[in-house]
Amino acid sequence: MSRQDPVPGTGVWRAGDAPASAPGVPSGFARLDVLLPGGGWPCGALTEILVPCPGIGELRLLLPALARLSRSRRWIAFIAPPHVLYAPALAAAQVDLSRVMLVHPRAAADGLWAVEQSLRAGTCAAVVAWPAVTDTRALRRLQLAAEAGGSWGVLFRHGQAAAAAAAAGSPAALRLRLVPAAGGVDVSILKRRGGWPVGPVSLDLEPDHAVAMPASAGFRA
């Protein structure tokens, strides 16, 4: 791509032309990957996913990437999941269960602490969390922790919290909003690095299609 400095010779460049950050983890959805900076989910950063109601496919959206990451030797941590994470479904989606760790904190403060520790430890490839409360300060801490540990942090926000969060700003590197659609979800990117908000893009999440992603061994996170 040939792009020129808007003001030649000054070293000023468009944010969209900034050198791509570290390559991301392919999401398994080609239509989404082209929109994400680095060609996939960002490692070492926070991803915030706003969901109007649970059950529309928000977890299936992550599964191909989680399956891929579980083949690296780091943990996939699920923190404060709202229900039982069903092992047979995870295994069927090619997620290596021996790398899955579930954390059930009792208090909200413990939950944020656990997310931060897991992100910062560097032993987790991905940390998927359902935080009870988050404010901007907590999110910034988590974003810094994710950068320090090189982990992919995913925060889910449901219902009212999602609506409120959409209006407020967020230090997360990537923010998505999901809207249910026939056979899948419509994904809008509310914030990404090096690009404008974009979307929505329709993704097909029907079980038989989503897990048909070829298992690519040899990936190292």
Place this chain on the structure above:
Amino acid sequence: MLWLCLHLPDFALEIFARGMSVTGPLAVVHGQGRRQRVVLCNAAARRCGVRPGMGTGAALALAGSLRICGRDVESERAALDRLAGWAGRFTPVVSRMPPQALLLEIAGSCRLFGGVDRLQDMVRRGVAELGYQVSMAAAPTPLAASWLVHAGQDVCVIQQSALAAALSPLPLACLGLAAERQEVLHGMGIRTVGDCLRLPRDGLARRMGPQLVYVLDQALGRIPDPRPAFVAPAAFTGSLPLPAPACTAEGLLFPVRRLLLELEGFLRARDQGARSLVLSLRHASGTATRLGLGLVVPSRDAAHLAMLMRERLERVALPAPVEEVSLHVARPCPLAPHSQDFFAPTHVAEDGVLIERLRARLGRAAVHGLGLVAEHRPERAWACAEPGEQGTAAGTESGRQARGSAHASWGAVARKRPLWLLRDPVRLEVHGGHPYLDGTLVIAGNRERIESGWWDGQDIARDYFVVRTRQGARLWVYRELDGGRCWFLHGIFG
């Protein structure tokens, strides 16, 4: 041979004082009744004017808040044993010189630790972290090293040929002779070791007995001086009295850290790690609060263990202030060797660290992994597992089942399962013959009948359906085949 002698001048005092960073005036006394004398006192007591040799009454008159500890030879012996066990991290040959000195044979260890000076620095720093003051000297014979250290000479004599010159200026007092013999030698005008060495051997032996000549020969390395090596016990038990009762986690962490450092040295000496630790906090009433700490991966890293202990201590409610802290490791276990990736340094070596940290704060049950169970009843087809352990076997099993042609149908079934399962199925209302949840639920797939479990009395008979809500979420619901034929919500396709 190169012997490093560690001399702990304030040992009798420090075994009482090292449980806290700052203490008030403290003195160790010895003797009975009116002849009780101060043996050692700390800096705070010295500032008040207390001096060793004073009577207890006089010392108390000078410092009203003076804490008096009777000299405890038994505790000194135990503390010296623990210090010897700790020193095993530097050399396999450690010999005790009770009451307050250790001998380390370091000729073989110098190269490993980067030279005599580096090794001495490490020992000095390590002993200071344990809460002891130390003076040390190194020499080719154990006696020479201990004489040098008693004379206050912080030197390192490496060559045996230089030994006579190094020992000559030492006063006779460091030889530890009986007082009357020293008197005799003094009367003869002999003040230093060098003076003794200049005398004819046979005359010296005739006047002073053969023992003196023998000792001088041993110190100069002319005849052997075998020392019994300390053999550390199989289990670690360390206790630390606190100079003042502590009731905060911060106050307890200080002595705990010292014990953990001793433990680290003890475990390093035998190349082992600890998997379960018991911390026992003794109260004035004689009762004790016991805190157990279990680790996923055996460890001996004092910093890591201290961090876990901190999480535990901050969450325990103490019934009374603590007077003594003790740490017990019954069964040290071998450390799993791990190889590092040459090209991409990964974090697998610290695999258990995160889990232990989370468990220390949230409780053991709050962190777990997932495993599969070969079972048709959906709620029994999974199980909690130790992270990374049982899940491995189950994971590969499922992978094989999913891939293997014989079990291809199983994989197809599992693929149709929801990612979320409700722990307790939620009963759904029925409106007009259809299940209802914020609107009528539309059935979006085929019926799947699951009838199983007749053998253990927990049998189920259900028809499962995939339904779609008004908002677009996909749910997994079932209808009982017997009983009230009610509808239940059992899963969410997250």
